[in-house]
Amino acid sequence: MTPFSGHPFVVAIVPHQPELVVLTAASWSQAAGGVPLYFAYVDPSRFVVEEFPDGSVHHAEVDPDSVDDTWLARQKQIEQSLTDVLDPSGVPWHFRYLAGRADRALTHLARAVDAAAIVVGTRAPGPGARLREVVEGSVAVQLSHHQHRPVLVVPLSVVDWKTPLWR
Numbered sequence: 001m002t003p004f005s006g007h008p009f010v011v012a013i014v015p016h017q018p019e020l021v022v023l024t025a026a027s028w029s030q031a032a033g034g035v036p037l038y039f040a041y042v043d044p045s046r047f048v049v050e051e052f053p054d055g056s057v058h059h060a061e062v063d064p065d066s067v068d069d070t071w072l073a074r075q076k077q078i079e080q081s082l083t084d085v086l087d088p089s090g091v092p093w094h095f096r097y098l099a100g101r102a103d104r105a106l107t108h109l110a111r112a113v114d115a116a117a118i119v120v121g122t123r124a125p126g127p128g129a130r131l132r133e134v135v136e137g138s139v140a141v142q143l144s145h146h147q148h149r150p151v152l153v154v155p156l157s158v159v160d161w162k163t164p165l166w167r
Contacts, residue, residue: 002149007116008036009152010109012102012139014121015041015078017156019085021121024154026091028119036092038113040106041078043071046099055112059099071097103142110149117150122157 009032011025022039029035038055045068050058061068075097086093098105110118120139144151 002114002116004032004035004116006033006035008038008113009117009119010106010113010115011037011039011119012106012121013039013041013078013082015074015081017121020156021119021154022082022085024152025119026086026089028117028152029091030089032116034091035116036094037086038094038096038109038115039078039082040096040098040109041074042098042100042102042105043074044100044102046071048099048105051108051112053112055109056096057098057105057108059097102139103147106139107147110147115149117152118147119152119154121154 009025009028011021013021025037025039029037040055043059045062046059047062048057049060052058075095078097079095082093082095096109098109106118106120109115
């Protein structure tokens with residue numbers, strides 16, 4: 001077990017995700033004494049060429065005949081979004097653009113930075129979300145079953161238990 005005090009958290013994020021995941025991680029960071037946060041987006045359309053000791057990776061397009069550098073714009077957008085949300089908090093943070101399977105990439109990053117925990121959001125509600133979870137599986141479940149760090153799951157859809165599910 002890695003102690004919470006003095007050790008960073010790894011935070012899985014996706015573009016256009018509600019700010020709640022970032023804000024929750026920032027709150028945990030402050031509660032743990034201002035530990036750094038390592039935000040990570042895992043691009044499933046790319047694969048890892050080389051992993052580095054700081055948790056970053058050199059990655060490439062899965063299709064070798066494709067020249068797709070849209071990932072650079074995605075990286076810039078995510079970093080700007082994080083800056084907008086986190087700068088007022090003063091919480092130290094880093095961003096890693098990872099590739100491949102989310103559970104493996106996040107585990108690698110957590111091991112590399114000696115993270116105390118991994119923070120993930122639930123799948124955002126919407127058309128196809130349930131099907132994607134059945135096909136791809138839940139990253140939170142995969143992480144909690146295959147590595148030893150605690151996984152904090154931030155709910156992105158509120159369930160009102162007073163409202164009946166059927167009418």
